[in-house]
Amino acid sequence: MPTYRDEAVILRTHKLGEADRIVIMLSRRHGKIRAVAKGVRRTSSKFGSRLEPFMVADVQLYQGRSLDIVQQAESLGAYGSEIAVHYDRYTAASAMVETADRLSDSEATSDQYLLLVGGLRALSRGEHVPRSILDSYLLRVMALSGWAPSFDDCARCGTPGPHTTFVAQLGGVVCSQCAPAGSPRVAEKTLELLRSLLRGDWDAVDAASVAETSAASGLVGAYAQWHLERGIRSLAHVIDQSGEAR
Secondary structure (H helix, E strand, O other): OOEEEEEEEEEEEEEEOOOEEEEEEEEOOOOEEEEEEOOOOOOOOOOHHHHOOOOEEEEEEEOOOOOEEEEEEEEEEOOHHHHHOOHHHHHHHHHHHHHHHHOOHHHOOHHHHHHHHHHHHHHHHOOOOHHHHHHHHHHHHHHHOOOOOEOOOOOOOOOOOOOOEEEHHHOEEEOOOOOOOOOOEOOHHHHHHHHHHHHOOHHHHHHOOHHHHHHHHHHHHHHHHHHHOOOOHHHHHOEOOOOOEO
């Protein structure tokens, strides 16, 4: 069908001409969508504000050759305004949508859409520390994409854990036989926090110390960026609980 509807998260936008905008979206049923929203930069546009990053919308599109055309957009989740006024929420959300955009079209599934919507909703409501929401999202989206990290058994040879050496390039914790020389050791409390972030155990995550969350964030960032093969630029601006950008 040339015309279709779907729910979508707005990942990023680009100006096109004097009044149009290219919109990149992650949708629930059609994966990533690249579309043109005509006239949305005019002040008279009825749905321009619904097509801003971090917003969730019910969109109707016309299927084009290279870019689809947005015909209608109704707001489903106006998360952008609450996220944009808080620097820590904004930078965490930016890293989340950048990661979603970096994943290939074949990996853009309904589960990834729902995970991103849930993360943006939690950020807009201030339910948890923004960096922890981001870390949980990164671990879980990596798992959905087939890159689930191991925090128990050796990621290289499968030797039962516990192990305390973490190597992002090898897929998580590794045994002493597989660990490259000089590999960093990780405290058991940090590993338990990583397991909680992957499970979405927020009682345990919220109870963790600043030192533990900071250490876990560094490992999560290294792991995600290694598997995406390119750096997540927004991570350089994300603030953790210690008040430092990581």
